[in-house]
């Protein structure tokens with residue numbers, strides 16, 4: 109496909125997204141119909157679609173409309189390119205631009221310039237203060253790819269050298285001592301021997317940093333209460349190989365890949381339907397708005413509502429109270445979200461400490477996308493002796 113034909117395909121997919129279809133579904137059904145498209149075409153079209161999703165409001169303003177075509181015109185303008193160069197009407201390119209389209213479009217302002225819904229722009233301003241602009245700006249760009257060097261099998265420098273031999277270039281990242289940022293070759297990553305041999309895992313740098321800040325001491329029993337696919341479980345297992353690691357999730361199906369991933373990583377993780385007894389460390393990586401990861405999943409930015417946020421904060425508070433009962437005296441409960449919002453972060457910890465006055469707060473930190481990785485928040489809560 110020519111670059112212009114890829115743009116036309118993105119326009120058609122964006123029209124379906126505008127009509128309410130989820131982007132992944134629209135991309136998949138386009139892919140099924142377009143047997144002629146190769147893997148590079150599919151990747152380029154996906155990039156266009158996700159670039160627009162991250163900049164949904166500003167591309168509409170710049171392109172002068174809410175159609176896929178207007179937004180793609182807006183995307184080119186946002187990047188300082190003239191859309192008319194590709195909108196030629198030749199071959200499978202988008203139709204040539206009309207005089208109306210050439211004249212249309214305004215620079216976005218306010219929340220549209222930040223590419224946030226109005227209510228979230230107000231929340232960001234309250235919660236992030238002077239860091240609002242840089243945070244919203246970071247969420248408008250593509251996320252870097254990070255891997256974690258698996259200390260059960262290697263170290264960061266050896267993993268880096270082996271990846272380079274396999275055509276994947278990386279640089280160490282300051283957020284975590286196991287983190288490598290992939291600078292080229294990311295698309296081939298999961299086909300490398302480094303990956304299949306368990307030397308590396310795909311994991312955001314801030315997610316790795318959250319695990320590094322946990323005071324693990326001589327923990328022997330650790331519970332990952334919201335284990336999902338097991339990203340945190342595996343990072344914990346690598347830090348304390350001697351500890352017994354248990355993984356739980358309200359939806360056990362989400363842990364279905366964990367045994368296979370643990371085997372590859374050389375870790376032992378036991379999935380439990382119902383946690384029993386008490387643990388030295390309980391990790392609660394709770395369900396959240398995902399606002400810290402909206403570079404990767406930008407539709408969430410436009411789908412989140414105040415009502416859904418309120419539901420999530422209720423679930424988070426309930427999980428905190430439940431997990432507190434599973435921590436041994438003197439042990440730690442680690443609360444984590446990939447959210448930027450105070451209601452899901454500091455406000456949850458304040459409410460917990462207000463109702464558990466004998467607990468104290470240990471290491472805690474907020475990570476912003478402008479720090480390099482995804483936005484995260486983590487707080488270690490120390491149980492009374």
Ligand SMILES: C[S@@+](CC[C@H](N)C(=O)[O-])C[C@H]1O[C@@H](n2cnc3c(N)ncnc32)[C@H](O)[C@@H]1O
Nearest residue numbers: 334335336337338339340357358359393394395
């Ligand atoms: C943020 S994800 C976990 C990601 C995972 N820790 C990782 O690093 O890959 C949150 C998980 O919490 C689970 N969950 C939701 N409500 C829960 C509850 N009440 N108790 C336990 N797990 C719950 C979800 O099924 C989801 O898998």
